[in-house]
Amino acid sequence: MHHFIDRRRNPKGKSLGNRQRFLRRTKGHVKEMVDKSVRERSVKGGAEGPDTGERVTIPVKGIKEPRLAQSPQGGFRQRVYPGNKDFVVGDRFKRPQGGAGQGGREGSDSGEGEDGFSFNLTREEYLQILFDGLELPDMIKKNTVETETIGTRRAGLTTAGTPNNLNLIRTMRNSLGRRIALKRPSTREFEELEDRILALEALDSPTANELQLLKDLQAELEVLRRKRKVVGYIDPLDLRYDTHVPEKIRNSQAVVFCLMDVSGSMQEREKDLAKRFFILLNLFLERAYEHSEIVFVRHTHHAQEVDEETFFYARETGGTIVSTALTEMEKIIEDRYPPDEWNIYGAQASDGENFGNDSAKCEALLNSVLLPICQYYAYVEIVPESDTALLNDPGAGGDLWHSYRRVKEHWPNFQMLRVSEPAHIYPMFRELFAKRSAGDAA
Amino acid sequence: MTLDDPVTRPLFDGSDWTFELMGTVHDAIEEIALNDLGLDVYPNQIEIISAEQMLDAYSCVGLPLMYQHWSFGKHFVRDETYYRKGMMGLAYEIVINSNPCISYNMEENTMAMQTLVMAHAAFGHNHFFKNNYLFQDWTDAAGIHDYLAFAKNFIADCEERYGLDEVERVLDAAHALRDQGVFRYGRPPKPTAEELQAMQRQREGHESQRSVLDLWTDATLGETREEVSVEDRAISSRQSALNLPQENLLYFLEKHSPVLEAWQREILRIVRYLAQYLYPQKQTKVMNEGCATFSHYYIIHRLYEKGLITQGALMEMMHSHTNVIMQPEFDDPRFSGLNPYALGFAMMMDIRRICENPTEEDRDWFPEFAGNPDWKSVLLQAWANYRDESFILQFLSPKLMRDFKLFVITDDAKSPELVVSQIHNRQGYREIRRLLAKSYDLAYQEPDIQVTDADLKGDRELKLTHQMLDGIDLVDADRAEVLKHIKALWGYEVSMTGVNRETGAKVYSVSTRAPEGMDPEKA
Known part of the structure; x- marks a missing residue:
């Protein structure tokens, strides 16, 4: 007796529960690795990377399954090996280093002996861990204001239209119905009748009966022929056309402007913090929008649009005039990103220094030009780690900080924060994006 | 039918398999296996699975149903990584000691491979499972499915009621003692009628606890614990009261731990039961594979002699046979x-x-x-x-x-x-x-560790003795970890003494007691 079962169509992911338990178990390590990867990977790569998930390596330690097993070293052992070449009894040799263990006869159970344990996270798992604690769904609702453009949408059928919009299926269905209703003779019927007539005509000496039949059939054929002419195969009545109506459709595309001060005072640490912030913002917007772009603008005493590599790693010397970046941003928006088609986000990172009375100019620019067209504008000031006074007192700060504080009073879509270490980035990120409903703070 | 019987045609020619074809081939193999080679097998249930399902099966120690635990997730992740990298091939089949005998065949196999795999697993291994004395004595092939289903549901239930962390803690500890959760020499003491009743009561208590006050369960439990400890004729020595020395640590903890709840005991029982179920397979690797490999070798050659398979198919099978x-x-x-x-x-x-x-x-x-x-x-x-x-x-x-x-x-x-x-x-x-x-x-390959003493009326320290053979020690880091797990199950301090088996001399002694006890003091 035998019995075959095709299990291939069984639901997949039988071990999903085990996987979740495993991730739960290793959460600390995985989170650490994800944090690290956020810090290390490129901003644009950060947006692409998680498409294929993220490879993480975690130390074996946390997921070890200890057993009481005999140590592979020490004691007195006698082992049997195959494949003797030229040993004879009594041969002696040095104990090989690294232990000539019994090999994998026990079929190593847990991949021990490796430094780490690597596996891939899926994109969902990665983002879940990355934004763990951040209320993303709510943030999307609060922040993605939809812009509208005109598109077309199908709107059923009409009886008039251009041939390219002809809906064949509906037309033929109508035609068939009409032909049945009006009893249009089919080709088969028609041919059968013709065949019978031909057969009768071919008879050498038809009887009177047969002659009569022939006559009747010919009359019938004539009727059918007329009927076929009157009831057309396809009638203008049958025609149906697809129609489209113009419609306003949701257009969700976003552009993120990353503005950064790259003057000498911005060191590796400052840039790293800024980068983490830019990555998070981009990942978040990626999830919220169908299409998003990033524009990098760096500035010293003049501003320019650059690629990512240059943005983060190239060095530049010069003074610091923040307003140049804002002007550059305005110019790029004018050129390439009409505000009625794009959701515009601004993110600015700086150490808070600015030249002379330029801060007032920034304030004016933001108030009059940028904030009316931006969905959101975030300013991150990176302060020295030691400067706790600055961190704790929002009232203290330089010119730029004060100017921006005045801006903030007028614009709910403007936010500003200070950070001094990577650990601040996530909380700050949450604060920035949860704030609009929670009222004002900071 | 003989070799030169002109009407005999090969059963298959190409490499694609179908279910009908596999049925025909199965019957041809069965004819040879039963009537020629004289095998005696459980009915076969052959399941076709995909590579991913094979990985699933790998991670759950090859069992068709398994409770959920992070370590299975870890194995899955590891195997999957190796498989993706091409560092590991997958087995062509997995076979389970059950009645009916379930074998999993990979869908990627060619028809020739399916033939080989059926001869190997569905007849060779199957015969061995059904006839070898270890499997007959120690495993219950007919009941394993129901038991696995019970175990899975029970543990899922516990997770729901006591939380993932609580269950994970017990399972982690129990898994650490899996190798020490089997009876090696004697049959497990048959549960007495009272014990069976008590077990039943606990399970029922578990079932009905949702609707009944917790007080009820506590009452039932107290009673059970009593029964277990006096079960073995009242004898003055506490060692014999506890059935010591005891080599099956999980069994001992399940029966005598002062701190475990009924459901935790049941989980220990599940882990121990499965360890015992798999134990015969660990003891018969050479024979089991030898029997299956010899069977497939004999069967495919007979098939070929009968003209039921083509020379090409035989070559393909022999190629893979030779690799194995x-x-x-x-x-x-x-x-x-x-x-x-x-x-x-x-x-x-x-x-x-x-x-x-x-x-x-x-x-x-x-x-x-x-x-x-x-x-x-x-x-x-x-x-x-x-x-x-x-x-x-x-x-x-x-x-x-x-x-x-x-x-x-x-x-x-x-x-x-x-x-x-x-x-x-x-x-x-x-x-x-x-x-x-x-x-x-x-x-000789697994350490000999026994519970030798536990003074339930005194400090309740659980004393383990490791009979050291040929001076071979345990892996030190693991020993410390496992002792912590035992402590979690026992609830009180645990110590282990290493003793030279020949001389009886004390070699080392470790304990979970803080602080200096952590280091093995070499004597």
Whole structure:
């Protein structure tokens, strides 16, 4: 007796529960690795990377399954090996280093002996861990204001239209119905009748009966022929056309402007913090929008649009005039990103220094030009780690900080924060994006 | 049907398989296996699975149903990574000791491979499971499915009621003691009628707890605990009251731990039950694979002789057969110990040879069966009544030791050098055979650890004794970890003493007691 079962169509992911338990178990390590990867990977790569998930390596330690097993070293052992070449009894040799263990006869159970344990996270798992604690769904609702453009949408059928919009299926269905209703003779019927007539005509000496039949059939054929002419195969009545109506459709595309001060005072640490912030913002917007772009603008005493590599790693010397970046941003928006088609986000990172009375100019620019067209504008000031006074007192700060504080009073879509270490980035990120409903703070 | 019977056509020609074709081939194999080779098998249930499902099955120790635990997730992740990288191939099949006998065949297999796999797993392994004494005595093939379903549901239930963390804690600890959760020598003490009732009460209590006040369960539990501890005739010595010494640590903890709840005891029972179920497989790797490999080898050749498979199909099967029984030599980079397929298959073939063409030497060594015309019954006897250790001790012939060029290396930690102590010559045969058999004896390969004392009325410290053999210690880091797990299950301090088995001298002693106890004080 035998019995075959095709299990291939069984639901997949039988071990999903085990996987979740495993991730739960290793959460600390995985989170650490994800944090690290956020810090290390490129901003644009950060947006692409998680498409294929993220490879993480975690130390074996946390997921070890200890057993009481005999140590592979020490004691007195006698082992049997195959494949003797030229040993004879009594041969002696040095104990090989690294232990000539019994090999994998026990079929190593847990991949021990490796430094780490690597596996891939899926994109969902990665983002879940990355934004763990951040209320993303709510943030999307609060922040993605939809812009509208005109598109077309199908709107059923009409009886008039251009041939390219002809809906064949509906037309033929109508035609068939009409032909049945009006009893249009089919080709088969028609041919059968013709065949019978031909057969009768071919008879050498038809009887009177047969002659009569022939006559009747010919009359019938004539009727059918007329009927076929009157009831057309396809009638203008049958025609149906697809129609489209113009419609306003949701257009969700976003552009993120990353503005950064790259003057000498911005060191590796400052840039790293800024980068983490830019990555998070981009990942978040990626999830919220169908299409998003990033524009990098760096500035010293003049501003320019650059690629990512240059943005983060190239060095530049010069003074610091923040307003140049804002002007550059305005110019790029004018050129390439009409505000009625794009959701515009601004993110600015700086150490808070600015030249002379330029801060007032920034304030004016933001108030009059940028904030009316931006969905959101975030300013991150990176302060020295030691400067706790600055961190704790929002009232203290330089010119730029004060100017921006005045801006903030007028614009709910403007936010500003200070950070001094990577650990601040996530909380700050949450604060920035949860704030609009929670009222004002900071 | 004979070889030159002109009407016999091959059952299949191409490499694609269909279910009908597999049914036909299965019947052809069955004909040979049962009527020619004389196998006796459980009904077969053959399931076709995909690669991903095979990985699933791998992670759950090859069982069709399993409770959920992070370690299975870890194994899955690891195997999947290796598989994706191409560092690991997947088995063509997995077979489960159950009635009906379930075998999983991979969908990627060609028809020839499916044939081979059916002959191997659905008949070879199947016969071994049904007939070997270890499996007959220690496992319940008919009940395993129901038990697995019970275990899965029970643990899922516990997770829901007591939380993932609580369940994980118990499972982690129980898994650490899996190797010490089996009865090696004696049958497990049969639960007495009262014990069965108590178990039943606990399970029922678990079921009905949702609707009943917790007080009720506490009352039931208290009673049960009482019963277990006085179950064994009232004897003054606490050791015999606790049934000590006890080699099955999980059993002991389940029965006597002062702190475990009923559901936690049930979880220990589940882990221990599954460990016991799998224990015979650990003891019969060589024989089990030998039996299956010999069966498929015999069956495919018979199929070919009957003209039921093409030469091409036979070649494909032989190719894979040859790969499976490859034995790298000790200095080969691929060497990782003796290949159970190679050794098992060679021994089965050798037994047949000794029956059919015995030499003088064979008659000396195996007077009981050398020249016995009925080699099939000799093999069937061997498969039924031995395990790896006793099988090798009984059947490994000098010819095979020469073929494998076996030699013995003595490794004494006291000496800086290794010594070749035996080679495959007249003086060495018996010793090589004894040592090889010993290396398959789990009693020597797994440490001998027993519960020797626990003063329930005193400090309740659980005392374990490790009988050290040949001065071989445990892996130190693991020992500390496992003791912590035992402490979690026992609820009080745990100590372990290492004792030289020959002299009885104390070698080391470790304890979970803080602080200085953590270091083994070498005596």
